[in-house]
Amino acid sequence: MTSTDTLQNAIDQDFGLIADLIRIHAIERPESLALRDSECTLTYDSLNELMDRVASALQREGLGTGDAIAICAASSVNYATVFLGALRAGVAVAPLAPGSTPESLARMQRDAQARLLFADVTTADVIGSPEGSGIPRIALDGSGIGRAFDDWLAPVGSTPDAVALAPPSPFNIIYSSGTTGEPKGIVQGHGMRWSHVKRGARYEYGPATVTLLSTPLYSNTTLVVFFPTIAFGGQVILMPKFDVTGYLRLADANRVTHTMLVPVQYQRLMASPAFDTHDLSSFQYKFSTSAPFGASLKADVLKRWPGGLVEFYGMTEGGGTCILEAHLHPDKLHTVGRPAEGSDIRLIDDAGLEVAHGGDGEVVGSSAGMMVGYHRQPEKTREAEWFAPDGKRFIRTGDVGRFDADGFLTLFDRKKDMIISGGFNIYPSDLEAVLRGHPAVADVTVVGVPSELWGETPVGYVVRREGDATDPAELLAWTNAQVGKTQRLASVQLIDELPRSAIGKVLKRELRERHGRS
CATH class of the missing domain: 3.40.50.12780 (ANL, N-terminal domain)
Structure with missing residues (x-):
């Protein structure tokens, strides 16, 4: 043998x-x-x-x-x-x-x-x-x-x-x-x-x-x-x-065949004047995951970088994966692909019922690749699970999506408020809890906004206590000194009142739109 x-x-x-x-x-x-x-x-x-x-x-x-x-x-x-x-x-x-x-x-x-x-x-x-x-x-x-x-x-x-x-x-x-x-x-x-x-x-x-x-x-x-x-x-x-120069040099010199990069790294590589001066013809497959990967960026990678381009969509918790083999489906670059073999991906509504085909719903998945659970946190594990009527176990993603007629999944928004910056997950609630510890802060929310450098970046919106004159730069420095470097706020914006729904939920989408107009 x-x-x-x-x-x-x-x-x-x-x-x-x-x-x-x-x-x-x-x-x-x-x-x-x-x-x-x-x-x-x-x-x-x-x-x-x-x-x-x-x-x-x-x-x-x-x-x-x-x-x-x-x-x-x-x-x-x-x-x-x-x-x-x-x-x-x-x-x-x-x-x-x-x-x-x-x-x-x-x-x-x-x-x-x-x-x-x-x-x-x-x-x-x-x-x-x-x-x-x-x-x-x-x-x-x-x-x-x-x-x-x-x-x-x-x-x-x-x-x-x-x-x-x-x-x-x-x-x-x-x-x-x-x-x-x-x-x-x-x-x-x-x-x-x-x-x-x-x-x-x-x-x-x-x-x-x-x-x-x-x-x-x-x-x-x-x-x-x-x-x-x-x-x-x-x-x-x-x-x-990671650095662009070092990556390209190693890829060229070692005849690299496979790699994994998050979208912001692809963006930096494709924007480098040195990119087209390196021989990358040895590549067979390039992979990406962890953050939204824009269709135009995928198209640029396909055009200028030899080898297949594969995007994985899923969670660290597992529960199923969608795969977009972009080189085989150049007309589906706006999607995250179809469920992988062995992955059962479904959409459910707020009541936990499966939505009809063509409808929007939260993405849930089941496969052999699922976490056992959250370590020593059975309640958190139960919150992350959804069970089909036949008892089959799924993991909830918190993402909202829709399947097209060909079975490709398009994502629209995250039900959860997680921000993905440079491929790293940032939870706004963590940053909000830190900001609330400052005596000047009466109310606060953190939203993810588009960033050319990181894909997304967190911005804090703060309502100061009445009569307080603390400078936003001071709040920014104070917060960033207490958090990990991958979680630092890009800016702190002062606001008279946070926009809220009739039931008191902060309307983060309005703040993102406001940031886009500023």
Whole structure:
């Protein structure tokens, strides 16, 4: 049996483990490149050995199935190795955003019940002093923020104990919360990630794949491409931070075949005078998700950038995916595509009843790729679920859409108020809670407005207390000093009274329209 047959037989199984596929690559293709960053390169043989050492070290520390670790660091080979090694030990990974505030980060660590924190010098300000951390720290880069990674690893040649995992077994915990309120940890199972692997064959992942990733490893956006690349034996090049010049240089020099980018990154790349000076003919597939992707921008990418363009629409919580293969459907660029194979996507009204075909409704979805639930928050989990009359479980998206006659889904608005800025989710309620803490603020709302730079950006509308003369610039600076850098307000606008409906709901659409006229 050839190595290709061995891999295909493993992937053809209804359920399997990504860590097991890496062991197959290490045996069959030990010298093939697996991971690379600006300072380090790993072959599959070396990656497999390091995963064993990570898994053995975790088991030495008493961690096993049902336990979790946290990672808060810039994307790197060591980051990816720890993630993969934890999976081999059956330990769930909570990848945390370095842009969080220290208070938010601490809450997420506690919520995940993380037993260890892996970090690097780039997140030293966020994670705070070791004395107050409460859990042991390991420094991925050997800096002084914790025990050196190389010292923490189990000895060369260590072999971890085998673990038994099922599709619902926790794979990772992705956090969707902002700076305030109770964080929501989205528990994704091994079965959900396996469904992403099985989908990968359609997009020509294989040993010749070279995937360039400039979005962070803590983001589900990145992981839906990272894991299929590794599962099929390709090479992943990690950029710790996106920049147009560096991205184009790496893509050209390494004959990159696959990538994941959020729409604002596509916008910046296509607007660069250097774009057309690079040879990007090696690209087979480019992916996008996480934020609205304008039809005109998709058209520009199709015209000037070789290879297929695929947009995924879904939630980190899972529940179903729509896929737009834009290169095959250039007349449907205004849509997010059709439901993926195995995804049951429906529309419901405010009463929870399915709408007739051609009507508008909230998008709900069901598939093998669904979260187990919100970590330790059963009430929040129930709020996110919708059950069909036959008992089938769906996840609510909060988005309003309509299917056309060909089965393509067009989105109109979000029922939820979430703002997507540069591919990151921002919850207005989090920012509103911060602003309300200022003594000058009598009333406040935050809306997302269009931004050429970020896609969307948050703007605060504030009603000051009577007689108060606080300057909007002061309110802006005060708020942005307390939130994560991905959540900062673009501006604060003063308003005499917030527009409200007859039942007292703030009419955010009016504020967006007002901003567009200003």
